[in-house]
Amino acid sequence: MTPDDDTAPLDAADAMRLIREQQASTVRRLEPDPRLHYWPWGFAWLIGFGVYFLRFSPDGRTLVGMPAWLPLTVLFVLLAAAAVVFGVGSARAYRHVAGESSQRGRWYGTAWGLGFFGLSVVIGRVTDSLPADLAGLLWSALSVGLTGALHMAGGAIWLDRTLFRLGVWLTVVNIVGVLAGPGWHALVVAVAGGGGLLVAGALARRRHG
Secondary structure (H helix, E strand, O other), X not given: OOHHHHHHHHHHHHHHHHHHHHHHHHHHHHOOOHHHHHHHHHHHHHHHHHHHHHHOOHHHOOOOOOOOOHHHHHHHXXXXXXXXXXXXXXXXXXXXXXXXXXXXXXXXXXXXXXXXXXXHHHHHHHHHHOOHHHHHHHHHHHHHHHHHHHHHHXXXXXXXXXXXXXXXXXXXXXXXXXXXXXXHHHHHHHHHHHHHHHHHHHHHHHHHO
């Protein structure tokens, strides 16, 4: 056995380690920071639904005086800002990605847009005949429900356990909030839903490296 024979296994192991490190580095460059997917929505839910709860609390109470239009305005502005942050981050990360992954991403994004557009049209036709508190509950419950379902669908498409489990969590949170009733739903979604998104982002970031 020559000295070269003794060092060959070590050299092969080093080569494999370098290959894995390069692959991991490439993945980190191509995939967006997972916090961009979760945290903007988490803060939007935490703050937006939190403000809604302070204005439209259970039993018609108002914990913090403010114009009736302000909570929904704050929520929609925060959601729009979250969508912009997520969209820009994803576009930059995936601009060089093509093939099936790119197609799945486009179709998945289209599902989000059409899903919420259709939901808005349907709810808009129904809420006029409902009391204000139930109309607000219907809007938020169906929106959160659709969000949970789309997260589970995304987890199934990309075999992403974190995304799928988050969808399950948001669905459970939504059900608990609906059972609690108007006013309480906003608080449950703000704390457990928004908090769940923030935790999911932190966990995904840890795995992402």
